[in-house]
Amino acid sequence: MTTEGEKMTAAAGPARRTATRAVVGRLSWGLADQAASSISNFAVGIYVARSLGLKAFGVFSLAWVTYGVVLSVSRGLATDPLVVRFSGVADTAWRGAVARSAGTALSVGTGVGAGCLAVGLAVGGDVGPAFAGLGVMLPGLLLQDAWRYAFFAAGTGRKAFLNDLVWGVALVPAMVVAAHVGGVAAFVLAWGGSAAVAAVYGCFQSGIRPRTAGARGWLRDHHDLGYRYLVENVGVSGASQLRAYGLGAIVGVSAVGVVRGAELLLGPFMAVLMGLSLVTVAEAARVVREAPRRLGRFCLMLGAGQAVAALLWGSALLLMPDRLGGFVLGGVWSSAAQLIVPVTLGVAGAGLGTGAAAGLRALAAAPRSLRSQLVASTLYVIGGLGGAAAAGTVGSAWGVAGATLASSAVWWLHLRSALREHHQPPIREMRTP
Numbered sequence: 001m002t003t004e005g006e007k008m009t010a011a012a013g014p015a016r017r018t019a020t021r022a023v024v025g026r027l028s029w030g031l032a033d034q035a036a037s038s039i040s041n042f043a044v045g046i047y048v049a050r051s052l053g054l055k056a057f058g059v060f061s062l063a064w065v066t067y068g069v070v071l072s073v074s075r076g077l078a079t080d081p082l083v084v085r086f087s088g089v090a091d092t093a094w095r096g097a098v099a100r101s102a103g104t105a106l107s108v109g110t111g112v113g114a115g116c117l118a119v120g121l122a123v124g125g126d127v128g129p130a131f132a133g134l135g136v137m138l139p140g141l142l143l144q145d146a147w148r149y150a151f152f153a154a155g156t157g158r159k160a161f162l163n164d165l166v167w168g169v170a171l172v173p174a175m176v177v178a179a180h181v182g183g184v185a186a187f188v189l190a191w192g193g194s195a196a197v198a199a200v201y202g203c204f205q206s207g208i209r210p211r212t213a214g215a216r217g218w219l220r221d222h223h224d225l226g227y228r229y230l231v232e233n234v235g236v237s238g239a240s241q242l243r244a245y246g247l248g249a250i251v252g253v254s255a256v257g258v259v260r261g262a263e264l265l266l267g268p269f270m271a272v273l274m275g276l277s278l279v280t281v282a283e284a285a286r287v288v289r290e291a292p293r294r295l296g297r298f299c300l301m302l303g304a305g306q307a308v309a310a311l312l313w314g315s316a317l318l319l320m321p322d323r324l325g326g327f328v329l330g331g332v333w334s335s336a337a338q339l340i341v342p343v344t345l346g347v348a349g350a351g352l353g354t355g356a357a358a359g360l361r362a363l364a365a366a367p368r369s370l371r372s373q374l375v376a377s378t379l380y381v382i383g384g385l386g387g388a389a390a391a392g393t394v395g396s397a398w399g400v401a402g403a404t405l406a407s408s409a410v411w412w413l414h415l416r417s418a419l420r421e422h423h424q425p426p427i428r429e430m431r432t433p
Helices: 004-085 091-123 128-153 157-181 184-206 212-221 223-250 253-265 267-290 292-318 322-362 366-423
Strands: none
Touching: 004 091, 004 128, 004 157, 004 184, 004 212, 004 223, 004 253, 004 267, 004 322, 091 128, 091 212, 128 157, 128 184, 157 184, 212 223, 223 253, 223 366, 253 322, 253 366, 267 292, 267 322, 292 322, 292 366, 322 366
16 A cells, blocks of 8 residues: 555656756756857857957957946846846736836946947047947847846746847848948947847837836845845956956057957857856756755856866867868967967856856845955956966966966855855744743
């Protein structure tokens, strides 16, 4: 005769398999979505590098890095709190949150974009038009990114993939026109304009209209996470921007293009890394709610897997023939090839630390996450600029690699402490007789 316990045990197996398939499915859509996004970004970088030469590619890279900083602001204030607090919730709650979150992203893009446009027009020269074009396109770029995170919070990564696919398709004719017009600004406008097409498509996909009027309420309701994530995210991208500007000042603008070229060589792997990052916080948040004791193991498998994959990809790059490298990057290849080893080590360190960062986000341990990121950003800038002053572009790459590996240790120490705090039973208040 079957006991009740045996029935429960028998039912638990299929339930676990179903849950595992669901997780694998969401991760797969994250990889597919980031593959579509990264292929587009990779194609833009290669096309610009081959079309405009090293110096112009350096100018384009400065605009790209600046976009990364603004994107970090938008994610910290708008989409990071959305993913932490509205992953897997009821549809009504998700729709209301997305409307305000997307409105916040659009407001950030409009405000910062106006500033970039003014700066670009005032600066002029080679750099000014690129930044002016970026300012015009920032609202569409940030809104498109907001839809991606909203879809992953709902567990519908397929829609995020389709949205990025639309961006990639729109990018093809836009790049052809940009090549005909010439100049860095034309490529910036083509890249941002095609993102705006995908942003509009996202409104139809979701059936939600961004509520910019709800941005103030969104910031007020989630200030405990939003402003900490803002500082944390800007620490990441701001450090990259400081390193790029400092490298340009110490070595020259062409050095910025060389570093960007080396990063492009890791583009396919970065697609995997960033694709996972789209869903890992949401998945880690689900682990916290359903099986909190498994969070540490989940984060360790995530980080170690990414680090090993980065090392394998970098090893493959070292075997790339010069003829193939020259075909991909043109005149940028000969200089970028010298940076493959340190850039690979840096990406491996970042992948290892990403596992711990996902765990801290899922635990809503914003103070620890913020402290970890501030330390990591400080080390990154010191390593990147100190290395540049000591040994030029190659020294900067090695300095960043060392800083990233050290930062990974900081992330994991904070996650270990956060897990202890989370699992510690609350202290009961003693009553006096």
